[in-house]
Amino acid sequence: MEEVKLMKGNEAMAEAAIRSGVDAYFGYPITPQSEVIEYLMHEEPFKRTGMVVLQAESELAAINMVYGAAACGKKAMTSSSSPGISLKLEGISYMAGAELPCLIANVMRGGPGLGTIQPGQSDYFQAVKGGGHGDYNLIVLAPSTVQEMADFVNLGFDLAFKYRNPVMILSDGAIGQMMEKVTLPKQKERLSNEEIIKRYGSWATTGKPESRERNIITSLNLKSELQEIHNQHLQNKFKTAEKNEVRYEQIQCEDADYILVAYGTSARISQKVVQLGREKGLKLGLLRPITLWPFPKKIISELADHTKGFLSVEMSAGQMIEDVLLAVEGKAPVAHFGRMGGMIPSPSEVLDAVEKEINKILK
Amino acid sequence: MMTTAVITPEEIIKKGKIVFEKTKLMNDCTLSYCPGCGHGVAHRLVMEVVDEMGIEQDTIGVAPVGCSVLAYEFMNIDMQQAAHGRAPAVATGIKRVFPEKYVFTYQGDGDLAAIGTAETIHACNRGENIVIIFVNNGIYGMTGGQMAPTTLPGMKSSTSPYGRVVETMGYPLKITEMVATLPGVAYATRQAVHTAKLVTKTKKAIIKAFQNQKDKKGTSIIEIVSNCNSGWKMTPVESNKWLDENMLAYFPLGDIKK
Known part of the structure; x- marks a missing residue:
């Protein structure tokens, strides 16, 4: 229930x-x-x-x-x-x-x-x-x-x-x-051992029956040729995930002139900043990545076509901003606002930073 | 006058005369160990016991980092390769989700008694119901003969080229004695495999360890004092003699806790 x-x-x-x-x-x-x-x-x-x-x-x-x-x-x-x-x-x-x-x-x-x-x-x-x-x-x-x-x-x-x-x-x-x-959520049943063998028996170490070869879990390849093949396999998997698993939320981005990019606690604060900004007549929007990897590059790139600028809001010295910059591809200015060391920014200080960046763009 | 009695191979190898066959659970591939090394015998004994107990479908082994990093290539059972020293933690993860399976780790001295000391002691202290096979040859063989936690005082290695100086490098660690003091440990013993008699005794110890796991008694640890003729820079025969005279003087054989 x-x-x-x-x-x-x-x-x-x-x-x-x-x-x-x-x-x-x-x-x-x-x-x-x-x-x-x-x-x-x-x-x-x-x-x-x-x-x-x-x-x-x-x-x-x-x-x-x-x-x-x-x-x-x-x-x-x-x-x-x-x-x-x-x-x-x-x-x-x-x-x-x-x-x-x-x-x-x-x-x-x-x-x-x-x-x-x-x-x-x-x-x-x-x-x-x-x-x-x-x-x-x-x-x-x-x-x-x-x-x-x-x-x-x-x-x-x-x-x-x-x-x-x-x-x-x-x-x-x-x-x-x-x-x-x-x-x-409702209580989900744990899988039985039989169900696990049915689903993952091709790779999991569940004890080797006579009916199959032994399963080995290892990350070791002493032959570099084999290791490279393994690396290529992993990279293909990551490419598929990049294609299929991007998740994000857009908050008032449709008509936004200026977009904040933030996740987690910073996204909560930034949502308030969007509201405060709009009350002052600034058309702000928030792009909240839900998957940080794969990063929502495509949507940010699309938004960059009709957005005057981006602010990456993070409780760090500026890390996600690198991915925002890569996604924007120089189509619009990208700035960073952050607090560090366990400090959480207030909506008003983020809004100040937004206004400062917008003024820079208008100049 | 000479008689020419011809004996056919079939007559020599009569069914009743077979005293030893290739271990069923050892794969048909070349071992990566140096000729003269004790690892091959230790592998064989573990696989013989698993086979004779009929538990191969329910046994999951954990290989370490070190010379036996490729143990999973040689043993025909489901196996996992663990990060350096972490085999007892990996084995804990397996045993906790599969309490009905048999789980063993196969580790060397660097893996178990240096980088993995915390994992070893705490798995033993929780009394994880697993078997730990600990091959102690007093050296890091895989990486080319560096000093191990079990290198003897004065013993030369590539990182103690003038011999182990205990004042600055510490003493060889008797970790089996250490964990034997823990209530979670059901059985701690030190064995060797460089003579036929000792091989038989080691096998008995491994049987007892797996039986303990069956009976849910807690952790069983079997230290096998072995040689490393390559790392010790000796012939296999010389290394076995040196093992007898030096290693066993510091690491005496026998049950520490039974």
Whole structure:
């Protein structure tokens, strides 16, 4: 049964994991996302659905537990925040190489280093440009509401299994910690072992029956000729995902003269900026990428044909702006406005920045 | 006067006389190990036990980074290759979602006792119901003979070219003794495979370890002290003698916890 509740983003994601029929969650505490494992341990989904919840000894161990479980064809996930994600990148690269589906949530905080525990968006490069070593991409989903924190669990697993690739939910401390109304999905049954063998038996290590060759999960190719073929296969997969999986939301872009591009918490603020700007007679619009990879290049390029300029609003020194610039292809000026170190910009300071940029263009 | 008795191969190889056959679960391919290395015997023993217990359809192995990184090429069962040192975490992930399957890791000393120390200790501390096969040859073989956590004091390697100086490089780590102190560990033993008698004993230990997993007793760890004639820069015969005289003096054989 669907259920409407008032929940924190982190809790909504945890509950959605149980309801999405996830088989295993492996985590390690780190602020601002510890509620995920706390909620799961409190809810005891091992009693509700048989879902495994385990607190690992480190983020490294947690992502490698995800590797082991995912390689068995199971729905396995982990969550962390910025410094913890840096530790997980080794395992994430291995999983991309070994073509393992899984879900990783990054509830970002300000960095670099230990940084701060307040919300940040400075892991954009890490999330969308690969992050770990080697040529690979993650499919990156950026929730901007508690509802999306819940919804993207199921969507994330669908995409992960469709492409046999890790998927990341790139959230931030504000979305993770804030409480909002959320409609929780109906309880989905976890797949039985028989069903898993039927669906994923061609690759998953479920134990080798006599009827098939052994399944091997590895990212190793000692022969460079073979490794290149494997790389080409991965790149073809990423091309298909780029073609089919772009998701975004347009808010008042139809008649907009000037467009803000923002995701997550910055998108919420930017939506308010659009409203405040329009009250002052500025025709503002918001393009909110929902998938940060694949990035909504095409729509931004199209908008650039009849837009006077873009402002990339991010809680970082300016990372997504590079993708906006690439999409705009010089057709319009692109500026950046950001706060760093866990600071969240206010709508009025973003509006000031917008007005300043518009004045520059008018000059 | 000489009699010319002709014995045909069929007479020699009569069914009743077969005392050893190629291990069923070892693939027909060339092992990547150096001649004289103990890995091949250790692989064979694990596969013999899995075969004899009739659990090959329910067994999932985890290969490490190191000389045995390609173990999955040689063993005819479902296998996963883990990142360096992470095999016990990977095995935990498998065992937790497939508690009814048999899960083992096959790791070297660098993998298990250096980069993977945390994963080893915590998997053992949780009493993960898995088997850990730990091949200790006192050196990083795959990367060309560097110092390992188990390299003996004074022993030369490419990163301790004048011998391991314990004052600056620390002492060889007896990790099997360490994890034997943990309540989660059901069975910790140290064996070797460089003589026929020891091979038999090691096989018994592996049987016991898999039986423990069947009986849900917790973690079983079998350390196999082995040679690395290439890394030690010795002939296979010399390396086995050196193993006997030096390695086993520091790493004595026998059950540490049973």
